[in-house]
Amino acid sequence: MVAILISLNSLETALASEMIEIPAGPFQEGVPNEEGLKTIELGHFSIDRFEVTNQEFANWNKNHSSHPETEAHPATQVTWQEANDYCIAHNKRLPSSNEWEKAARGLDGRIYPWGNKKLKKKAHPFHSGIVKRKVGLNKKDVSYFGVRDMASSVWEWTATDREDKKIIRGGLWNHHLDYEYGKTFDIALAAPERRFIFLGFRCAR
């Protein structure tokens, strides 16, 4: 029994640190409007399949606190520098905004990671907007390349600057307690020193 538990834990750890290969080549970037999408050329890179969890982040930063039983939830309340340092310590880096978009959008310019149609399931069951679930729990939120949680989980830091802020990607939009899935081209900005309950990250290489 103990052996099974250990192997299950190892499997979870392995899955959590798994990376998805994104092949070099062009992809369609930007907001689908009358100006049309732009073709962007990117080199090969890899990106974490899941967002970094509280457990993973706490293993590296002993000061990171989270509520009991949220070990497998995405790590939040993390500054850009902390996220960047975590990635570097794991021989990775934060993805650029374009890399993030390609990993979510694939090669066909889709609106959501899973395609062009909204999911029937509500974007957020708790109405509070605060993500309270394990990474990878939404089985439908899978991107073209197999990356998880790029539209229905927390927002994520990227390495890209805009104005004096960092571009963040992929989280929910609150419309009077009715939450919208993030779209693959949606962009928000956050000051790098801020910590937010809705903002986490994943790494690339």
Place this chain on the structure above:
Amino acid sequence: MMKFSRRTFLVSLAELFTVFLGLFGFRSSAKGADSDVYTGTPFIGKTRANQFQEFYVNYWKPFLRVDGERWTLRIHGLCKKPQTLTLNQLKAFPQKTQSSRLKCVECWSAKAEWTGFHFSELDQMVAPLPEAKGIVFRCADEYLEAGLREDLLQPRTLMAYAMNGKPLSDGHGFPLRVIMPFKYGYKNPKAILEIEYVKEPPYGTWSKIGPYSADGTILPGYDHPLDQGKKTRKIYGGEIRY
């Protein structure tokens, strides 16, 4: 069997009276741009009338207007030096003015210039115990809200007693309210009677009964600013600085 305290009885009377006024269209003699259903009565409560279309007023329950002459702020709980302070004593703290937008979880927002003092002034005075991580506010409308002490100590948090250069109106929280512009309006309690230092902040009134997060951080989403014709715009989360 339900027990009625004197306070519960008075508030219930106030509610009945307000409903009566509303149902039968009674209005005070002070008609005009400033009047609403509470004008000319001893009560105050949620309103969208007239001037308040520019800055909505939400309250949990209608309540008797606070008498500033008799009002005191009680600060107690996990601290070494509990205090009871008058409004004049609070006004003696170093004054701070900031322009900030109040964003309601209902979607609307409105901007004002707030004047008051930083929470650290009270914090230093009462000498909190090390285990006191949470702060509870109890208000005249029986609203309860709570937050982390570290959020109250943020530089943009203000304990406000004036709005746009005038003492807070009853609607906007006379005599004292919290302004935390990075949290939704329900985390900005008004007409505060009491502050208690606790180990961990409990759920507030709305997070306990409604779908609102206990944290209350403004999330990326949509805003309908009253001062900009409610025109829909996207916001990125945290304080709205425009």
